[in-house]
Amino acid sequence: MLPRARFDQPAEFSPMSVVTRFAPSPTGYLHIGGARTALFNWLFAKKMGGTFLLRIEDTDRARSTPEAIEAILEGMAWLGLKHDGQTIYQFARAERHRQAAEEMIARGTAFRCYVTQEELEQDRATASELTDRIRHLRNRLVHGMPDDPINLEVDLAGIDISTEFGELSPAEMHSRGLLSLWATAKLQQLNPAFRSPYRDGKTPPAPDAPFTVRLRAPDDGEVVNADLIQGDVRIKARDIDDLVLLRADGNPTYMLAVVVDDHDMGITHVIRGDDHLTNAARQIVIYRAMDWIPPLFAHVPLIHGEDGKKLSKRHGAQAVDEWRDLGYLPEAMDSYLMRLGWSPGHDDILTKEEAIPQFEIGQIGKAPARLDFKKLDSVNAHFLSLADDARVTRLVEEHMKARGDAPLSGDSAAALARATPVLKKRAKTIPELAEQARFVLAKRPLTLDDTAKKLLNDDFKPRLSRLRDALQKEPTWDHVSLGSALKAFATSEGVGLGQIGPGLRAALTGGAPSPDLGQTLELLGRDEALARIADQV
């Protein structure tokens, strides 16, 4: 019978309620893969009216840093992923973990192990030597290498050949063509899960010898993880090691700590990266060793880079704060990230709040998804156009400051603020918006780029001058009437707008991109626009 949900929740939670958690280890920054995992946990908790907890897995004292903790907390806040309750620090619970290990020893499901790391390494080395020899033998049997003929005396020296094929001698096995099959079977046997010699109470080498506490892994049966995403994952119990639970220094390992903490925190659903998929089986065995009911697991495929390879430094930004600095909005990151590997069926762009009622763990795909910057750009453009004007303006100013620009004067800041509502519809990211805003912020006299210089030739200047006169007479300085005025002027000149627009724009912006000319005129303001034109006449 498979363990399903837990019903023995702490008192403050209603019996049936879902509890999820995000459990990053503070050894770096909040990775976008981690951010997505957090998002899925948040989404599921919200959907179920449950609780979303945060636990910092800082049991590795050497690699955990306060800076990393800070970065993770900040990243989550930026993404709007608020957790319930106190942040839990795993290391602070070490005493409780030790207690659990003691309990398992008392139950006979764990034991003190006196095998040293040196002995372990020695054993591993010996095993891998044997493995190499048999693999070499198998290769020769399968592919046939005339230069390196089989010599059973030598090839099997010191190897136990009794396995699998009973009474047959190596020569007999070889003559019947069974030797390569035997080698394959032998290879499997040569890499067994670790079984400590102390699991059944062997006496310690010395009364005060240092020891670890290991799980007494079961030898028979199968461990089944009814994974919510991956489906049933079956692992033979004999393939699971006698895992270290408590290190020689008395500190808990990750494997023990997660289980104890997830249990104590009343976690009902563990949603995490599928790099933990095989760990689930190991952890289920620990749950059983404590006679606890395991949570439900959901292993989310990892995110890959654009080349399909595992995400690494080469792929550029990995930490969420880097994405923020690149000019992406948190709501866009949320929206993009949660659609990586999950689909509600129809909507392509939705906010995380809109996703809550539609969220289903079972709808998360099994295959890893690749990052696609173009798609992220378009999602960001969507949310940028929807974003609050004052916020966008502030973000642009912050970006310009970070990039090393001098602070904006009061007039410039006001001009930027006026332009934001128009420009945010045209830009994909904050830096791009800053670029689009260049024309507003430029100071007279404008420096013209080459194209602008060509446009503003002597043939054009008289026309520009007449245009200036016409615009000066405009009673209302808004883009609609200015647009009509431009058309009227073109008509009066007997030409199309194509003969007017580019030159006017060159005069107004010096060659920088800008919106519709009516808009450009309006955003510049009557005085500034007219003055810029006058500069070129």
Place this chain on the structure above:
RNA sequence: GGGCCCUUCGUCUAUCGGUUAGGACGCCUGGUUUUCAACCAGGAAAGAGGGGUUCGACUCCCCUAGGGCCUGCCA
């Protein structure tokens, strides 16, 4: 080496035994046009390969290939 997992357009995905295999981003073509962007219309583009099961398979099973994870007194 061993154990486990994955595989639909370039990318994210829909499909949960019967569809002309749908959408989105990107791309291409055309339109609008005053730069850039946006916008509108149209288009190209997919079930890794091979075996089964079935009246019928992208969907179920097996094999192969390719990718990934774990294999630590890291998490």
